[in-house]
Amino acid sequence: MIRHLVLFKLNDGVAKDEPRVAAGAAAFEALGKQIDVLREWECGWNFSERDIAYDYAINSLVDDVAALQAYLTHPAHQAGVALWREFATWVIADVEV
Template sequence: MIRHLVLFKLNEGVQRDDPRVVAGAAAFRALEGKIPELRHWELGWNISDRPIAYDYAINSAFEDEAALKTYVEHPAHQAGVALWREFATWVIADYEF
């Protein structure tokens, strides 16, 4: 199995209630059930107020690297990524477990 973690940081001055952010979060929530390769899917807003904390996280899992690649290239995923590019940066980690 491959764990795919993504941590998002909203750009300076961007708030969670910004309509672009609301649309971006909705786009990622909507991925559950749309991409068969997803074996585990959870996401949400960070509740920590520590200055080093990121704002939003996605924790997902895939059977193998081919399934992860299919997800990454899926049009619905790419549409969500395009939205987030407008107001955030992110880091990822993919590892076997």
């Protein structure tokens, strides 16, 4: 099993209530029902206001490397990434569990 974690940081001057950001969040919220290889799917806005905090997080679980690759290359995932690329940066961790 692989835990796929992603933390997103909105670019300077970008607010989470902007329509493009809302569209990006909606795209990711829908992925859990669109991509069959996802065993678990959680995502949402961080409420912490600490300086080191990221803004949005994804926590997902897949069976193996092949499933992770299927998720990463899925058209719905790629479409969501394209939206987020316009207004945020992110870091990831893929952990065997």
